[in-house]
Amino acid sequence: MGEEVKLIGARGSPFNCRVEIALKLKGVEYEFIEEDLANKSPLLLKYNPVHKKIPVLLHNGKPIAESLVILEYVDQTWEGASILPQHPYERAMARFWAKFIDDKCMSALWNACWSKGKEQEKAIEEANELLKLLENELKDKKFFGGDNIGLVDIVADFIAYWVGAIQEVTGAEVLTKEKFPKLFEWAREFINCSIVKEKLPPRDHLTGFFRIKLEAPDTLKYNPQVR
Amino acid sequence: MASEEVKLIGFWASPYRFRVEWALILKGVEYEYIEEDIFNKSPRLLELNPVYKKIPIFIHNGKVVLESLVILEYIDEIWKNNPLLPQDPYERAMIRFWAKFADDKLVLSAYFAMCSLEDEKVKAEKITIAMEALERIEGELKGKSFFGGESIGYLDLALGWISYWLPVFDEVGSMKIIDPIKFPAIVSWMNRFANHKVIKNKLPPRDKMVIYFQERSKIISATLAKNK
Numbered sequence: 001m002g003e004e005v006k007l008i009g010a011r012g013s014p015f016n017c018r019v020e021i022a023l024k025l026k027g028v029e030y031e032f033i034e035e036d037l038a039n040k041s042p043l044l045l046k047y048n049p050v051h052k053k054i055p056v057l058l059h060n061g062k063p064i065a066e067s068l069v070i071l072e073y074v075d076q077t078w079e080g081a082s083i084l085p086q087h088p089y090e091r092a093m094a095r096f097w098a099k100f101i102d103d104k105c106m107s108a109l110w111n112a113c114w115s116k117g118k119e120q121e122k123a124i125e126e127a128n129e130l131l132k133l134l135e136n137e138l139k140d141k142k143f144f145g146g147d148n149i150g151l152v153d154i155v156a157d158f159i160a161y162w163v164g165a166i167q168e169v170t171g172a173e174v175l176t177k178e179k180f181p182k183l184f185e186w187a188r189e190f191i192n193c194s195i196v197k198e199k200l201p202p203r204d205h206l207t208g209f210f211r212i213k214l215e216a217p218d219t220l221k222y223n224p225q226v227r
Numbered sequence: 228m229a230s231e232e233v234k235l236i237g238f239w240a241s242p243y244r245f246r247v248e249w250a251l252i253l254k255g256v257e258y259e260y261i262e263e264d265i266f267n268k269s270p271r272l273l274e275l276n277p278v279y280k281k282i283p284i285f286i287h288n289g290k291v292v293l294e295s296l297v298i299l300e301y302i303d304e305i306w307k308n309n310p311l312l313p314q315d316p317y318e319r320a321m322i323r324f325w326a327k328f329a330d331d332k333l334v335l336s337a338y339f340a341m342c343s344l345e346d347e348k349v350k351a352e353k354i355t356i357a358m359e360a361l362e363r364i365e366g367e368l369k370g371k372s373f374f375g376g377e378s379i380g381y382l383d384l385a386l387g388w389i390s391y392w393l394p395v396f397d398e399v400g401s402m403k404i405i406d407p408i409k410f411p412a413i414v415s416w417m418n419r420f421a422n423h424k425v426i427k428n429k430l431p432p433r434d435k436m437v438i439y440f441q442e443r444s445k446i447i448s449a450t451l452a453k454n455k
Contacts, residue, residue, distance in 0.1 A: 050328060050363060064320045066327060076316040088304035089290050095297045100278060133278060 005030035006058040008044055010037055011201050012209055014158035015067040016055045020199040021154050022071050026080040068098055071151060084151050097137060097144065098155040105130050106158060112174045113166040114213075120172070127174050134159070135183045142189055153190055157200075160187040165206040169214055233258040236272065236284040238265045239431050240439050242388030243295040244283040249384050250299055252425050254306045296326055299381055311381040322374070325367055326385035333360040337393060341400030341440065344448035350400070357404045361389075361413065368412040372419060383420060390417035391430055399440045 007023070007030050009016035023030055035044050035054050047063035048056045057064045057073065064070050075083035084091050105127075112120065112127035134156070138144060144152035153160075163175050164187070177184040190196055213219055235251070235258055237244030251258050263272055263282050275284050275291050285292040285301070292301045303311045312319055340353035364386065368374065374382035389405075394417075397404055407414045420426055 059317075062317055064317070064324070066324055069320050069323045069327070072323065073316050073320040076319065088301055089287075089292070091304065092292045092297050092301040095300065096293055099294060099297065 004058070004060050006033060007031070007055060008033045008035050008041075008047065008058065009055040010035050012206060013054065014162050017157050017199055017201070018067045018154050019055045019057060019070050019074070021149075021157065021196055022074045022083055024195045024199055025083065025149075026074060026078040028074070028078055068102065068155065071098075071154065075151075081148065082150070083154065085145070094145075094151045097134075097152045100130075100133075101152070101155050101159070105134070105156075109159065109163055109174060110166075113163060113170055113172045124172075124174060128179070131159075131175060131180050131183060135180045138182050138186055140182075143186065149190065149193060149196070153186075157190070157196070159183070160190040161200055162206065165203060166210050169207055169210040231257075232286065232288050234261060234286040235259070236261045236263050236275070236286070237282045238263055240436055241265075241282060242392050245429065245431075246295045246384045246387060247283050247285060247298050247302070248429055249379075249387065249426060250302045250311060252429060253311070253379065254302065254309050256302070256306055296323075296330070296385060299384060303381070309378075311375070311379075311384065313375075313380070322380070322382040322385075325364065325374075325382055329360065329364060329386055329389075333357055333364070334388070336360065337396050337404055339447075340402060340404070341396040342444040342447040342451070343400075344444060345452045350402075354402055354404060358406070358409070361404065361410055364389075365410045365413050368416055370412070373416065379420070379423060379426075383416075387420055387426065389413065390421040390426075391433075392436070395433065395436050395440055399437060399444055 005023070005028055007016075007019060009019065009032065011017075011034060020032075033043065035041060037054070040052055044054065044056065045052055047058060048054075048065040051065060053065070055065075055067055055070060057070045059073075059077070064073050071083055084094055108123065108127050108130055112123040115123045141147075143149050144156065159175065166172065167174060173179075175183060175187070191200060233251070233256055235244070235247055237248070237260065239262060248258075248260065263269060263284075265272075265282060268280060272282070272284070273280055275286070276282075276293055279293065281293075283293075283295055283298065285298045287301075287305065292298050299311060312322065336353045336356040340350050340357060343350035343353060371377075373379050374386065393405055396402070405414065405417075421430070
């Protein structure tokens with residue numbers, strides 16, 4: 001088709017994974033360019049000068065940054081399975097929860113998983129409140145998107161997969177079957193989706209990475225080099 | 228549709244509320260505005276927005292939509308006249324990117340620069356961040372009348388607070404984030420936007436705003452000093 005689709009990303013990043021899942025859902029072929037976040041390439045600095053973060057989608061040479069912005073772009077540009085719902089109100093709801101996950105949940109869950117002592121107690125309390133809201137939003141649906149995964153499921157990939165990996169390394173109990181049975185089940189269903197499974201980084205890569213982080217506590221502040 | 232329920236719950240000094248209101252007026256949508264005292268939150272607010280407990284809250288035929296930028300997209304999808312978002316996917320991506328950028332970088336840095344009454348160093352840092360952000364936005368205007376092109380669009384509404392609130396922040400904070408030499412395109416856009424026939428008739432009173440933000444900056448400054 002003469003179409004050129006490239007993704008500048010980092011395979012361990014949940015933000016990157018969101019875009020890869022979306023492209024896979026739409027059946028889009030793309031070239032993946034792994035970025036070394038400790039040594040940012042001229043390519044990244046050229047295509048995301050504002051934030052200098054991954055993921056960056058390049059479509060026929062035009063760059064798009066910010067994973068939520070990219071997801072909407074992918075949904076609108078390519079046919080195939082819908083990422084956002086059809087009805088305006090449901091679209092607004094999906095956007096609201098996606099933003100909620102990005103603005104509130106990501107840093108709160110990260111802190112709950114990594115902090116210690118009294119600080120962790122407080123962080124887990126905050127995480128509990130946020131996860132409860134998501135558990136309520138899920139209701140009895142298989143996915144946030146209904147029968148199939150949608151925007152919110154994709155944006156919640158960190159919750160479904162990364163949190164479990166961090167918990168394994170730190171021993172934190174943030175998202176457990178006992179506390180959030182529906183969310184726990186949703187996470188299991190999500191990571192077992194064939195499309196998702198193919199795009200998730202291997203579990204042992206993640207745990208290996210997080211074990212290294214455990215040894216270097218000053219790198220633990222939530223400061224994602226990714227969006 | 229006469230039987231349609233369209234309500235907007237907002238706060239008189241909030242730029243986020245005005246984004247939504249401007250969009251409704253531009254599209255000729257009839258709506259009811261309900262003022263909320265955000266310092267004395269009503270049970271209604273807590274019921275309609277339990278997650279954030281904030282305004283604006285948009286209600287359309289019983290359905291509640293939250294978050295001003297999400298509301299703008301909803302309004303544009305329901306009322307199709309005078310479209311606010313472009314059709315082209317790449318252009319839509321660009322305006323969403325810049326709206327988020329301004330909300331994440333410019334709003335808070337400008338606001339907290341204004342509120343940094345005690346700490347000159349923090350104030351200077353925030354002013355620098357704000358001006359760097361504004362410089363990026365200046366580049367985005369690229370000789371157009373509005374960010375939306377010939378007419379006001381989503382990004383003009385998202386950035387509209389710059390034309391009216393930011394000068395108040397500058398005044399209250401004794402700052403000059405809006406430098407006409409550095410940002411000629413933005414200053415020119417500010418005049419065009421604030422004088423637009425719809426916008427100029429839907430703005431909060433400036434003198435009240437100055438007093439309000441003076442009080443807010445004193446309170447916030449004291450809180451920040453205490454938390455050090």
